[in-house]
Every structure is written in C-alpha cells, then in structure tokens.
Amino acid sequence: MKLPQPPLPRSLQRRPAPPGDGTGPNGDQSPPTLKDQAVEVPVSVIGWLDERSGASPFLRGFLYRKVPKGTNWFYTLGSASMFAFLSQAVTGVFLAMYYEPDPSRAYESASRITNEIFLGELVRGMHRWGSTVMILLVFLHLGRTFFFGAYKYPRELNWIIGVILLVLTLLMGFTGYLLPFDQRSFWATVVGVNLNSSGPIVGPYLADFLRGGPEFGAYTLSRFYALHMLLIPGLIAALIGAHLYLVAKLGTTAPPWLKAEKSKALAKEQV
Amino acid sequence: MAEPRKNPRQRKSRYTADRGIAGAWEGETVTRRRLFEGGAQAVGGVAVAAFGLPALGFALGPMFEEQLPDTYQDVGPEKDFNAETYVPKVITLVPEAGEAGKATIYVRKTDPARDEKNADQPYVAISTRCAHLGCPVRYVTASQRFICPCHGGVYGFQGEVTGGPPVRPLDRFYTKVERGRVLVGPRFSLNSKLERFPHPRDPSNHLDGLWQYLYPARPST
Numbered sequence: 001m002k003l004p005q006p007p008l009p010r011s012l013q014r015r016p017a018p019p020g021d022g023t024g025p026n027g028d029q030s031p032p033t034l035k036d037q038a039v040e041v042p043v044s045v046i047g048w049l050d051e052r053s054g055a056s057p058f059l060r061g062f063l064y065r066k067v068p069k070g071t072n073w074f075y076t077l078g079s080a081s082m083f084a085f086l087s088q089a090v091t092g093v094f095l096a097m098y099y100e101p102d103p104s105r106a107y108e109s110a111s112r113i114t115n116e117i118f119l120g121e122l123v124r125g126m127h128r129w130g131s132t133v134m135i136l137l138v139f140l141h142l143g144r145t146f147f148f149g150a151y152k153y154p155r156e157l158n159w160i161i162g163v164i165l166l167v168l169t170l171l172m173g174f175t176g177y178l179l180p181f182d183q184r185s186f187w188a189t190v191v192g193v194n195l196n197s198s199g200p201i202v203g204p205y206l207a208d209f210l211r212g213g214p215e216f217g218a219y220t221l222s223r224f225y226a227l228h229m230l231l232i233p234g235l236i237a238a239l240i241g242a243h244l245y246l247v248a249k250l251g252t253t254a255p256p257w258l259k260a261e262k263s264k265a266l267a268k269e270q271v
Numbered sequence: 272m273a274e275p276r277k278n279p280r281q282r283k284s285r286y287t288a289d290r291g292i293a294g295a296w297e298g299e300t301v302t303r304r305r306l307f308e309g310g311a312q313a314v315g316g317v318a319v320a321a322f323g324l325p326a327l328g329f330a331l332g333p334m335f336e337e338q339l340p341d342t343y344q345d346v347g348p349e350k351d352f353n354a355e356t357y358v359p360k361v362i363t364l365v366p367e368a369g370e371a372g373k374a375t376i377y378v379r380k381t382d383p384a385r386d387e388k389n390a391d392q393p394y395v396a397i398s399t400r401c402a403h404l405g406c407p408v409r410y411v412t413a414s415q416r417f418i419c420p421c422h423g424g425v426y427g428f429q430g431e432v433t434g435g436p437p438v439r440p441l442d443r444f445y446t447k448v449e450r451g452r453v454l455v456g457p458r459f460s461l462n463s464k465l466e467r468f469p470h471p472r473d474p475s476n477h478l479d480g481l482w483q484y485l486y487p488a489r490p491s492t
Contacts, residue, residue, distance in 0.1 A: 103371045191406065
C-alpha cells in the first residue's frame with residue numbers, strides 16, 4: 001500500500017529511483033531472464049483464456065459463493081455423488097474399449113477384461129463397486145435434502161430434477177447389470193423386464209421396448225448397452241448441469257437446528 | 272378539464288399501419304418481425320422433427336412389427352415321446368441370439384383322457400418360461416410338478432398353477448407330426464381354464480376374466 005508522502009522539505013524527501021537499474025546498454029532494465037519468461041507463460045495463457053471467455057467472474061461467483069453458518073460434512077454428499085458419476089463415466093469409457101456387446105462374445109470379453117487385460121480387474125472392479133457407491137451416495141444425498149428441509153421453496157425444482165436423477169441412476173444400475181452376460185445377470189434382467197411387463201396396458205409395450213421384441217433377442221444386449229453408455233449418461237450429465245446451476249443460483253440452506261439470527265436493529269427495537 | 276379516460280378494454284388496432292409501425296403495408300396485421308420469428312421457429316421445429324422422428328421410430332420399431340417367425344422345428348421322432356411323462360428338448364427361439372436364444376421345452380404325447388382342452392394338438396409342448404417373471408422351471412418327475420427356482424412357483428402336470436405367485440399356467444407351443452417326426456411351432460398362452468390365447472403374453476400378465484383386456488395382444492407377437 002502506498003502511503004502519502006510526509007510534508008517534508010524537498011531536500012529531505014527521498015529521491016525516486018532513476019528509470020532502469022542502469023545495467024542495460026542505454027541504462028534500461030535488463031531483459032527478463034528465461035526463468036522469468038517461463039513463469040510468465042502459464043499466467044499469460046490463463047489471462048488470454050480469461051480475457052476471451054469471461055470465466056473468472058463466473059468461477060468466482062460459482063466457487064467462492066457464500067454458504068450459510070452451520071454448513072457441515074453432510075453438504076458434501078451431492079459433490080460426492082457427482083464424483084462417483086465422473087468415476088463411473090471415466091472407468092466406463094475405458095471398459096467400452098475392451099467390451100463387446102454381442103450375445104455370443106459379451107461374457108468372454110468381460111471375463112477377458114477381468115483375467116487378462118492389464119489393470120482390467122481394477123478398472124472393472126472400480127466400475128462395479130462404484131455403481132453401488134453411487135447409488136448409496138445418491139440416497140444419502142436425498143436423505144440429507146429431505147431431513148434438512150432443503151427441498152422447500154424456492155428449491156422444489158431442484159428436488160424434482162434430483163428425483164429424475166435418482167431414477168436415471170437406478171436405470172443405470174438396471175441396464176448395466178445385464179452387460180457381464182453371465183447366468184445371474186441374464187436371469188436378473190429377464191425378471192426385471194418381466195416386472196416392467198406386469199404394468200397394465202403399457203407394461204407389455206415397455207417390456208417390448210426394452211427387449212427390442214417379444215423375446216430376449218439378438219439386439220436386447222446392444223439396446224441395454226446403448227442405453228447404459230449413451231442415452232442415460234447423457235441425460236444424467238445434462239441434468240447434473242441443471243442441478244448445479246440451481247444450487248449456485250439459489251444457494252444452500254442452513255441446517256434446521258440453526259435459528260435465523262435477528263438483525264441487530266430489530267433486536268434493539270424489540271428490547 | 273380532465274381528459275376522458277381511455278377505455279382499458281379497447282384493444283389496439285390490428286393493423287400495423289394504425290399502430291404507427293414504420294414501413295407498414297396497407298392491410299398488414301402481422302409485423303414482419305413476428306412473422307420471421309414464427310417462421311424461424313417453425314423451420315427449427317421441422318429440422319428437429321426431420322432427424323428426431325426417424326430416430327424415434329427406429330428405436331421403437333421393434334414394438335410394432337411381428338418378429339417371431341411362424342416356423343416349426345424338429346424335436347425328434349415320435350417314438351421319443353409318451354403320454355405319461357415329459358421329455359426335455361432344446362429348441363431355438365431367437366436364432367441370432369446364440370445360446371441366449373435357446374430354451375428347454377418339455378414334450379409329451381397328448382392323452383385324450385386327460386387333455387380335454389387343446390386336444391387338437393398331437394403333442395403337449397410346455398414352455399419352461401415361468402408365468403410369474405420368466406425364470407426357467409424344471410420338471411420334477413417324482414412329484415409330477417414344474418418348479419421354478421426363483422420365487423417358488425409350482426405347476427401341475429398340465430402346467431396349471433398349483434402354488435406360488437404365477438398368474439397363469441405355463442405357455443405351450445403348437446405341435447404337429449410330419450413323416451413320423453414331432454415338430455414344434457409358435458408359442459401360445461393359456462388362461463387358468465387352459466383356454467388358448469394365440470398371441471402369447473409376457474410372464475406376469477394375467478389372462479383371466481377382465482384381466483385379459485389389461486394385458487392386450489401386442490403387435491410384436
């Protein structure tokens with residue numbers, strides 16, 4: 001911080017430094033060293049992007065927004081669900097590189113991922129256990145929102161989006177369960193599709209849509225695969241975007257055990 | 272003197288010329304801006320429909336076309352079967368689906384004394400698809416029962432429900448005999464009186480009384 005000059009006679013005031021440190025050919029500053037230039041590069045790249053995208057005001061508002069007093073670890077369950085989804089997306093994309101959604105090859109390709117491919121067991125295990133973790137986290141997040149009353153005005157729309165996300169997450173579990181194509185996943189899917197069929201009037205049509213026909217057929221597996229890795233994750237990603245937008249716009253709620261503080265002026269008035 | 276109050280219900284003129292809009296034509300009622308707005312949105316809607324409707328039809332198509340071929344397949348010579356017990360045979364339901372497209376069926380000769388209904392079929396070919404939720408039942412010869420491993424459905428010798436959650440008897444397949452060989456054809460469903468429904472229904476679909484109208488025959492069967 002620059003302080004104002006004290007009122008001293010000119011002769012006692014400190015002289016400003018001459019321009020440059022006098023080492024350059026014309027008494028200018030020396031050219032910046034390579035290290036200084038290297039340090040400048042990331043700064044100027046970020047500056048270039050920021051100037052053209054206007055990202056920093058948005059990010060400042062989004063990442064440094066105020067949160068209410070009493071915010072605690074339960075408020076991290078939403079982010080945890082999102083990171084579980086990201087983990088599923090990344091491991092799923094790489095599993096898709098080795099998996100073959102063909103009724104006669106699916107089981108073999110899945111067992112090859114587990115038994116032969118480098119780190120295949122780890123990545124498949126992450127995807128398989130991550131799915132369980134994601135469903136757990138989504139339900140815990142739902143419970144937090146419910147018990148903290150965070151679904152009330154003006155956040156009802158976010159609750160509705162969240163319920164759709166819950167259904168989509170469960171659909172991910174249902175469609176992904178078939179893909180290993182062993183006896184368990186096959187018969188579990190047969191039972192699950194027939195459960196859909198038990199709904200009056202629309203049920204049988206829904207089952208036909210899921211199977212791609214009246215019997216578990218040649219394209220049932222690839223239908224489930226396409227739903228599992230393209231349609232539902234796309235919808236989930238889009239709805240997570242809307243969900244986050246509303247969280248940033250509306251802010252989070254204080255926990256219910258904290259009473260709203262009266263303003264000082266109001267408190268004084270009431271005394 | 273106060274101005275006379277304007278009638279608030281009096282609407283503005285529908286002619287753009289009367290509303291003082293620059294460049295208005297004689298008799299013009301819709302401004303060009305509104306016309307082009309609507310036009311651009313209509314063009315966008317047509318563009319979305321042009322790719323959306325075919326894609327939707329592509330995804331939903333299998334619901335509306337008949338898929339299972341009306342063909343018969345050989346399950347063995349007539350001497351393989353008798354009227355007293357069931358013989359398991361494997362048939363192919365969906366040829367393109369590999370092992371997942373095959374299914375076991377149980378076949379016996381029709382016994383005129385026992386089979387009053389569906390006596391036109393020379394053989395009784397019972398599907399192993401449980402009428403509860405589609406798990407594979409197995410026939411236990413000692414008790415003359417079909418038993419489902421998933422939720423405890425039990426069926427009698429005719430495939431009729433004798434216990435557990437199934438909503439109707441086990442499905443059957445049409446049969447015929449050609450040159451001494453037994454042929455098995457398309458599937459059909461039965462209600463609890465063993466009356467035939469030529470369009471097979473999914474497991475879990477009731478077929479008795481009014482229920483049959485809640486689970487209609489679908490175009491795909």
